[in-house]
Amino acid sequence: MNIHPTAIVDPGAELASDVHVGPYAIIRNDVSVGSGTHIDSHAVIEPYVSIGKNCRIFQFASIGATPQSLKFKGEKTYVKIGNETIIREFVTVHRGTDFGGGITEIGEQNFLMAYTHIAHDCKTGRMVIMANNATLAGHITIGDYATIGGLTAIHQFVQVGDYAFIGGKSAVVKDIPPFVIAAGDRARLHGMNTVGLKRHGFTQNTLNELKKVYRIIFRIGLTLNEAMERVKAEVEQIPEVVKFLDFIKLSQRGITR
Numbered sequence: 001m002n003i004h005p006t007a008i009v010d011p012g013a014e015l016a017s018d019v020h021v022g023p024y025a026i027i028r029n030d031v032s033v034g035s036g037t038h039i040d041s042h043a044v045i046e047p048y049v050s051i052g053k054n055c056r057i058f059q060f061a062s063i064g065a066t067p068q069s070l071k072f073k074g075e076k077t078y079v080k081i082g083n084e085t086i087i088r089e090f091v092t093v094h095r096g097t098d099f100g101g102g103i104t105e106i107g108e109q110n111f112l113m114a115y116t117h118i119a120h121d122c123k124t125g126r127m128v129i130m131a132n133n134a135t136l137a138g139h140i141t142i143g144d145y146a147t148i149g150g151l152t153a154i155h156q157f158v159q160v161g162d163y164a165f166i167g168g169k170s171a172v173v174k175d176i177p178p179f180v181i182a183a184g185d186r187a188r189l190h191g192m193n194t195v196g197l198k199r200h201g202f203t204q205n206t207l208n209e210l211k212k213v214y215r216i217i218f219r220i221g222l223t224l225n226e227a228m229e230r231v232k233a234e235v236e237q238i239p240e241v242v243k244f245l246d247f248i249k250l251s252q253r254g255i256t257r
Contacts, residue, residue, distance in 0.1 A: 001015060001016075001017050001018065001019055001021075002018075002019075002020045002021070003015075003019075003020075003021040004021060004022055004023040004024075004025070004041075006023045006024050007021045007022065007023060007024060007025045007026070007027070008025070008026045008027070009021060009027045010027060010028050010029040010031070011029075012028075012029030012030055012031075013027045013028065013029060013030070013031040013032070013033070013045075014031070014032045014033070015027070015032075015033045016033060016034055016035040016036070016037070016053075017035070018035055018036055019033045019034075019035070019036075019037050019038075019039070020037075020038040020039065021039045022038075022039060022040040022041035022042075022043070022059070023041040023042075024041050024042045025039050025040065025041060025042060025043045025044070025045075026043075026044045026045065027039070027045045028045060028046050028047045029047050030047040030048050030049075031045050031046075031047065031048075031049045031050075031051070031064075032049075032050045032051065033045075033051045034051060034052045034053035034054070034055070034083065035053045035054070036053050036054040036055075037051055037052070037053065037054060037055040037056070037057070038055070038056050038057070039057045040056075040057060040058045040059040040061075041059045042059050042060050043057050043058070043059060043060065043061045043062075043063070044061070044062050044063070044065075045057075045063050045064060046062075046063065046064030046065050046066075046095070047064065048064060048076060048077065048078045048079065048095060049063055049064035049078070049079045049080075049081070049095075050078070050079070050080045050081065051063070051081045052081055052082050052083035052084070052085065052108065053083045053084070054083055054084045055081060055083065055084065055085045055086070055087070056085075056086045056087070057087045058086075058087060058088045058089045058091075059089055060089050060090050061087050061088070061089065061090065061091045061092075062090075062091070062092045062093070063079060063081070063087070063091075063092075063093045064079045064093065064094070064095055065092065065093075065094050065095070066094065066095060067094045067095055067096070067097055067119065067120030067121075067138070068094065068119065068120070069097055069120055069138065071097065071099055072097050072120070073098075075097070075098045075102075077095045077096040077097055077098065077102045077103065077104075077120075078095060078096060078102060078103045078104070079093055079094075079095050079096070079103070079104045079105075079106075080103060080104070080105045080106065081093070081106045082105075082106055082107045082108035082109070082110065082126075083108045083109070084108055084109045085106055085107075085108065085109060085110040085111075085112070086110070086111045086112065087112045088112060088113050088114040088116075089114045089115070090114055090115045091112045091113075091114065091115065091116050091117070091118075092116075092117045092118070093106065093112075093117075093118045094118070094119050094120045095120060096120050096121045097120050097121055097138075100120055100121030100138060100139050101121050102121075103121070104118060104119075104120055104121055104122050104123070105122075105123045105124070106118065106124050107123075107124045107125045107126045107127070107128060107144070108126050108127070109126060109127045110124055110126075110127065110128045110129070110130075111127075111128075111129045111130070112130050113129075113130060113131050113132045113134075113150070114132050114133075115132055115133045116130045116131075116132065116133065116134045116135070117134075117135045117136065118130075118136045119135075119136055119137050119138045119140075119156075120138045120139075121138050121139045122136045122138065122139065122140045122141070122142070123140075123141050123142070124141075124142040124146075125142060125143045125144035125145070125146065125162065126144045126145065127144060127145050128142050128143075128144070128145070128146050128147075128148075129146075129147045129148070130148045131147075131148065131149050131150035131152075131168065132150040132151070133150050133151045133152075134148045134149065134150060134151070134152045134153075134154075135152070135153045135154065136154050137153075137154060137155055137156035137158075138156045138157075139156050139157045140154055140156065140157065140158050140159070140160070141158075141159045141160070142159075142160045143159075143160055143161045143162035143163070143164065143178060144162045144163070145162055145163045145196075145200060146160050146161070146162065146163065146164045146165070146166075147164075147165045147166065147196070148160070148166045149165075149166055149167045149168030149169070149170065149183070150168045150169070151168055151169045152166055152167075152168060152169065152170045152171075152172065153170075153171050153172070154166075154172040155171075155172060155173045155174075155253075157252065157253055158172055158173070158174065158175055158176070158253055159175045159176075159247075159251070159252075159253070160172075160175070160176045161175075161176060161177045161178025161179065161180075161243075161244075161247050162178040162179070162243070163178055163179050163193055163196060163197060163200065164176045164177065164178055164179065164180055164181075164182065164193065165180075165181045165182070165193045165196055166181075166182050166183065166187065167181065167182070167183030167184070167190075168183075169185070170182065170183050170184055170185060170187045171184075171185040171186050171187060172186075172187045172256070173186050173187070173253075174186075174187075174251075174253050174254045174255060174256045175247070175251045175252075175253050175254065175255050175256060176189075176256050177189075177244055177247050177248060177255060177256075178240075178243055178244055178247055179192055179193055179197060179210055179240065179244065180192055180193055180214065181193050182256055187256055188256065188257065189214075189218060189256055189257060191214065192207070192210055192211055192214055194207060197210075202240075205236075205238075206238060206240050209235055209236050209238055209240070209241055210240055210241065210244065212231075212234070212235045213231050213235055213241055213244050213245075216230050216231050216234070216235070217231065217248070218257060224248070224255075228245060228248070228249070231245060232245075
């Protein structure tokens with residue numbers, strides 16, 4: 001274990017034998033850190049945080065602070081960070097709340113760029129990218145492989161689907177379906193995330209079927225119920241199409257149009 005002599009590590013913290021802790025970093029009690037993780041100088045890890053293997057937490061990051069919620073009464077809640085996640089300078093990740101499920105969870109291989117904020121009870125999937133100053137309010141769910149542009153703010157309780165791409169300087173107040181591009185204040189949809197889907201190996205047939213779904217639901221003026229029925233009748237029900245329809249059916253805040 002490589003712990004700089006100026007770092008403060010509480011005896012109640014559990015660090016794997018090969019964890020690196022830089023100068024003036026602070027790791028408090030009830031923290032666990034997995035093998036191969038590197039915590040840079042001046043980072044602060046508060047209690048009830050679990051950090052996976054091979055993560056990199058850069059200088060001045062703050063992980064596990066109490067949530068910015070007037071309802072929070074000091075209850076024991078948690079932050080969990082998945083393996084191979086990168087957390088850059090001045091990122092803040094807050095603990096969950098009892099009324100919101102009790103945990104804030106960052107998925108594996110996330111890339112949180114400088115100054116991003118993840119509030120209480122948020123959950124991100126696998127390989128999520130948040131660019132500089134992207135901000136999640138409480139109770140937000142971000143799907144796998146989603147990308148959130150810089151200076152973007154997302155309203156509490158919003159859900160963002162898998163492989164969605166949100167452009168920079170956006171304000172998102174309603175759910176973003178999977179596989180699409182959204183941008184603007186307030187955010188609007190701008191078609192399928194074709195480039196991103198190709199990069200992730202989606203077949204041309206899948207792209208074609210998703211484009212049909214997008215056109216029927218968002219472009220020809222049908223009611224949502226009419227559009228959903230037409231999609232079921234006219235589009236091949238491949239898994240990606242089913243995921244798209246299920247996301248819309250389960251939306252609580254309403255779908256960005």
